[in-house]
Amino acid sequence: MNHVGIAGFGQTKAVTTRSDVTFPELVREGVDLALAAANMTMDQVDAVVYPLAPDALIGVNNGERWVVDAIGATGKPFMRVNNGGATGMSAVLTAWTHIASGLFDVVLVAGADRVSESGSAQSVLNKMWDVGYERTVPLNTITMLAMSAQRYMQLYDSDEVDMALVSEKNRYHASLNPYAHLQSSITVAEVLASRTLAWPIKLGDACPSSTGAAGVVMVSERYAKEHGVEVAWVRGLGQNSETLFMGDRVGPKHVGDHADADALAVAFERAYRQAGIVDPFAQIDVAEVYAPFSSVELHVVEAAGFAPKGGAPQALREGKFRLGATEGPVVNPSGGTQCTNPIAVTGTIRVGEAANQVLGRAGAIQVDGARVAVASAIGGDHQFYSTMVLSTDLEEI
Amino acid sequence: MTTIAAPAFYEQTWDLSYRHALGETTSRFLAGLAEGKILGRVTEEGRVIVPPRAFDDRTHTPTGDWVEVGNEGVVEMFTIVAEPFRGLPDPPYALAYVLLDGADTALVGYVKGIDLSDPAAAAGKLKQARAVVRFADEPTGTAADYWFELA
Numbered sequence: 001m002n003h004v005g006i007a008g009f010g011q012t013k014a015v016t017t018r019s020d021v022t023f024p025e026l027v028r029e030g031v032d033l034a035l036a037a038a039n040m041t042m043d044q045v046d047a048v049v050y051p052l053a054p055d056a057l058i059g060v061n062n063g064e065r066w067v068v069d070a071i072g073a074t075g076k077p078f079m080r081v082n083n084g085g086a087t088g089m090s091a092v093l094t095a096w097t098h099i100a101s102g103l104f105d106v107v108l109v110a111g112a113d114r115v116s117e118s119g120s121a122q123s124v125l126n127k128m129w130d131v132g133y134e135r136t137v138p139l140n141t142i143t144m145l146a147m148s149a150q151r152y153m154q155l156y157d158s159d160e161v162d163m164a165l166v167s168e169k170n171r172y173h174a175s176l177n178p179y180a181h182l183q184s185s186i187t188v189a190e191v192l193a194s195r196t197l198a199w200p201i202k203l204g205d206a207c208p209s210s211t212g213a214a215g216v217v218m219v220s221e222r223y224a225k226e227h228g229v230e231v232a233w234v235r236g237l238g239q240n241s242e243t244l245f246m247g248d249r250v251g252p253k254h255v256g257d258h259a260d261a262d263a264l265a266v267a268f269e270r271a272y273r274q275a276g277i278v279d280p281f282a283q284i285d286v287a288e289v290y291a292p293f294s295s296v297e298l299h300v301v302e303a304a305g306f307a308p309k310g311g312a313p314q315a316l317r318e319g320k321f322r323l324g325a326t327e328g329p330v331v332n333p334s335g336g337t338q339c340t341n342p343i344a345v346t347g348t349i350r351v352g353e354a355a356n357q358v359l360g361r362a363g364a365i366q367v368d369g370a371r372v373a374v375a376s377a378i379g380g381d382h383q384f385y386s387t388m389v390l391s392t393d394l395e396e397i
Numbered sequence: 398m399t400t401i402a403a404p405a406f407y408e409q410t411w412d413l414s415y416r417h418a419l420g421e422t423t424s425r426f427l428a429g430l431a432e433g434k435i436l437g438r439v440t441e442e443g444r445v446i447v448p449p450r451a452f453d454d455r456t457h458t459p460t461g462d463w464v465e466v467g468n469e470g471v472v473e474m475f476t477i478v479a480e481p482f483r484g485l486p487d488p489p490y491a492l493a494y495v496l497l498d499g500a501d502t503a504l505v506g507y508v509k510g511i512d513l514s515d516p517a518a519a520a521g522k523l524k525q526a527r528a529v530v531r532f533a534d535e536p537t538g539t540a541a542d543y544w545f546e547l548a
Contacts, residue, residue, distance in 0.1 A: 019404035059409060123484025132423035133448045136541040137505050138478070138485040143492055146476035154474070154524060197480040199516035243454050247494045247503035250473035253444050254502075255455070258474060 001100040003221035003394065005231025008038025009352030009361075014181035014212035014340040016116050023058060023114060024070035030110040030213030030345065031071055037361075038217035038229070045217070046104040047077040051091035051111040053084060053344040056124040058114060071110060084128075085141075085290060086379030088214070089347025089386040095218045096234055105223040110215025113342035121209060128381060130244065141292070142206070144246065144381060146198035149295030151250070151259035153200065156310030158298070160200050164191035165316040166294035167204050167338065173323060174335025176364045181210045182339040191294075205294040205338075212342035214349050232355035232373075235397065236277070236389040238270030244381050261296075264378065265303035267385040271374070272305070275389035276397050280305035283397055284329045284389075286357040286373040287321075288350040292337045296378070301331055304374065323365065329374075333357070333365040347377035351388055358392045372397055422451040425463070430543050431536040434465050437500055447500040448540075467498030468530040469548055475508065475523045477516040489513040495528045495545055506530075507544040522547065 010033025018026060035041060048071055055061050064080040071078075083090035088111070095107040115121055122140040129139050152158055168188050174180035191204030224231045242256055242263040243249070249258035256262035268280070277283045287304060291297035298312040306329060307315040315321065321331035332338070334353045337346050354373035356362040362370075376387045391397060419427070422438065426449050429436040438449035438460040447466055452459050475493035491513060494503035508528065513519045527548035536542045 019406070056411065059411065120483045122482035126482075126485060130448075131417045132419040132427065133540050134505055136539055137492055137507065138482070138490070139492070139505070140482060140485065142480075142482075143476050143478060146478075147474040147492070147494065150476060150520070150524075151474040195479070196516050197478075199477040199479065199520055201476075245502065247447075247473075247496075247505060248454075250494060250503050251496050251501050 002102055004096050004099045004234045005219055005221065005224050006234070006351065006355040006390065007040065007217045007219045007224070007229050007231050008034055009216045009355050010034040010037040011179050011214035011349055011352065012212050013179050014210040014342055016209065016211060018114065018211045023060065023063065023112065024067045026112040026114065026211070026213050027067045027110065028070040030112050030215040031108065034108065034110050034215030034217050040106070040217055042072040044106050045072065045076065045108045046106045047098055048073040049091045049095045049098070049107060049109045050078065050080045051087040051109065051344045051348060052080055052082055053087045053113060054082065054124060057118060057121060057343060059118055072108070083384050084379030085292070085343060086347050086377040086384045086386050087343070088345040088349065089351060089375065089377035089388070090379070092216060092218070092348060092351045092388070093237055093239065093386055096237060099218055099220045105220045107218045108215060109218065109348055110213070111345045111348065112213035113344040114211040115209040115341070115343055116211055142201060143198045145293050145296055146201045147246065148258050148382065149200050149293070152295060152299060155259045158310065158313055160192060161188060162298065162313035163200065163205050163294040164188040165313060166297045167191045169316065169322050170332055170335045170338045173333050173365060174339035177334050178364070180335045180339045181208045181212070182335070201293055201295065207292040207338050207341040210340055210342040212340065212345065214345040214352060216348060216352050216355065230359065232358045232390045232392065233394055234388060235391050236271035236274030238267035238387040240264065240267040240270070240385045242383045244383060246381065259299065260309060261299045261303040264300065264376065264385040267387045268304050268376065271387040271389045277389065281328045284372050284374050285370040286333060286354060286367045287329045287331045288334060288336065288353040288373065288375045289332060290337050290347060290350055290377040292341055294338060297331065297336070297338070300376065304376070306331070323367065330367045333362065333367055347386065350375040350377055354390050358390050420451065422449050427538055427540065427542070430532060433532045435468060435497055435504065435530055435543070437464050437466050438462065439464060444501045445499060446502050447497060447504050464499070466500040470495045470497035470500070470528060472523055472526045472528050473503045477513055477519050479516060491519065491523065493523065493528065493545060497530070508546065509544050510546040
């Protein structure tokens with residue numbers, strides 16, 4: 001397989017609402033910012049992969065038809081990818097296969113979301129569960145993850161303060177990130193005092209409904225060398241899936257536990273194996289992991305191998321995972337999904353932020369000397385998992 | 398010269414209707430509710446799956462025998478919803494996955510009959526509690542025909 005690199009990542013400042021642009025115009029901003037970051041133009045792009053989450057979230061049926069001009073895909077091969085919350089990363093993995101196969105040299109992944117234009121997002125997301133069995137109960141992505149958080153507390157004798165520690169860290173990081181949606185820091189006490197959405201998840205634990213655009217330009221090793229393009233190298237990638245039925249993730253014969261992210265751990269392991277990572281805590285400098293709620297980050301950092309199961313809160317209390325930490329990876333130096341969540345491109349942002357870190361392009365949120373980074377995303381009913389390891393060079397990790 | 402206008406908006410509502418076929422397995426489960434029964438199906442490996450499905454996702458083989466599981470079980474996980482979501486019921490309400498006696502997987506439902514005014518206090522009562530299934534007096538033929546109460 002051919003090596004693949006990320007030549008550039010661009011994103012808009014995420015906000016609640018943009019009334020100055022249409023949806024395609026917003027997508028075009030992501031395209032232009034990604035191309036500018038890669039110092040390339042649309043002429044050099046061989047193919048386009050377009051991430052777009054469920055149509056009903058933007059209120060446009062098959063929105064890829066509307067944006068095909070804005071994304072510069074007319075006259076080029078084009079593919080839409082939808083994988084729920086993992087969409088933006090699944091699109092990157094699709095682009096990787098486009099290039100690793102030898103089919104293309106330069107592939108653009110770009111898109112946007114404007115979640116706040118619908119006040120019905122959780123009603124839309126409710127429609128993912130089993131029609132006959134679970135649709136009469138108001139499951140949605142918040143209640144789904146609230147139950148995971150409650151079960152984590154139950155299994156590991158954890159509490160709401162542990163969740164608030166994640167929020168405090170991420171909101172501090174986001175306060176330094178000029179592109180983040182939530183840019184105000186928050187204290188543990190403020191998180192605990194914020195209103196309950198679905199216990200134990202409170203407003204201070206939750207991501208915003210974001211409007212924003214983002215994109216990356218990916219190139220083959222051959223192209224990068226011929227044209228002298230500096231890239232973040234893709235060293236490993238993994239995917240895995242989990243049953244739809246949360247009730248199958250408990251009980252005496254369950255495989256993955258809904259308190260944990262066991263299927264994600266497998267996806268991390270797949271990527272680590274390819275990259276030659278055997279001690280993720282020691283070998284990885286930066287992690288940009290998908291965690292829309294504070295509680296999710298606890299079990300994701302455990303799945304990533306940065307702490308034992310139930311051990312993430314203790315690690316946070318020791319000051320780990322924070323910008324300036326003296327050992328181990330910094331987790332979500334951008335503030336992560338918890339502070340910026342334009343759903344369709346959230347996964348693209350995770351990869352892009354990780355690429356920026358290993359390229360030394362992360363500005364105020366740069367982790368000193370970052371060489372190896374990992375990114376991850378989660379979609380569906382905490383169900384579709386993607387992981388990717390990136391590094392500055394192609395040397396042994 | 399054109400005038401610079403304030404941004405305009407276009408409001409729309411999607412009003413979509415569907416009539417979904419539920420298939421033989423789900424239909425039989427729903428019929429069981431009208432008789433006060435929670436039914437599961439047994440996989441090739443002997444797992445009792447509730448709610449029942451026509452196939453086992455792990456072995457990708459068809460499920461076999463039908464079994465009635467207990468009407469009581471343990472709350473495996475829960476949440477207490479305080480926030481209104483457009484298009485979903487008004488809060489507060491509690492949802493839980495309950496592992497019924499004799500089942501290997503948990504069933505989701507509302508937990509009714511508890512004071513939810515203080516979510517943390519209600520959480521203390523729900524954590525790993527025994528729960529019992531209650532059935533609607535007038536079945537509608539949907540999964541709304543059962544819910545849980547603390548035993």
